[in-house]
Amino acid sequence: MSRSAATARASYPAHLERRRARRFPYPAVVRIDGQSGAGIDISTGGLSVLLAEPVPVGRIVVVALGHGDEATSSARVVRIAPTRHGVVVGLQFVD
Numbered sequence: 001m002s003r004s005a006a007t008a009r010a011s012y013p014a015h016l017e018r019r020r021a022r023r024f025p026y027p028a029v030v031r032i033d034g035q036s037g038a039g040i041d042i043s044t045g046g047l048s049v050l051l052a053e054p055v056p057v058g059r060i061v062v063v064a065l066g067h068g069d070e071a072t073s074s075a076r077v078v079r080i081a082p083t084r085h086g087v088v089v090g091l092q093f094v095d
Contacts, residue, residue: 021045031064032075032089039065046075046092054080054087063091 026039030049037051047063055061059077064070075091 033061040088046090049089049091050086051089052086055089060094
């Protein structure tokens with residue numbers, strides 16, 4: 001292994017997996033404070049959604065899942081990641 005590869009790996013500890021709950025694909029429509037998005041994955045601790053518009057990190061939002069009889073929960077925005085298709089929003093359930 002080259003010195004630069006070892007240094008680069010040690011320099012980015014934030015890339016380590018920090019989630020404790022197993023994630024499952026969630027390819028369904030999700031609404032966040034009325035804004036519709038595409039679900040990416042879900043776990044007992046949170047949810048990732050692709051939205052057209054960003055939501056500020058730290059904001060508490062209402063998340064609606066399902067069709068018709070929707071399940072709702074409160075969640076905190078813990079990260080955002082712009083992509084060419086929109087913004088991936090990472091949410092942590094707070095209920």
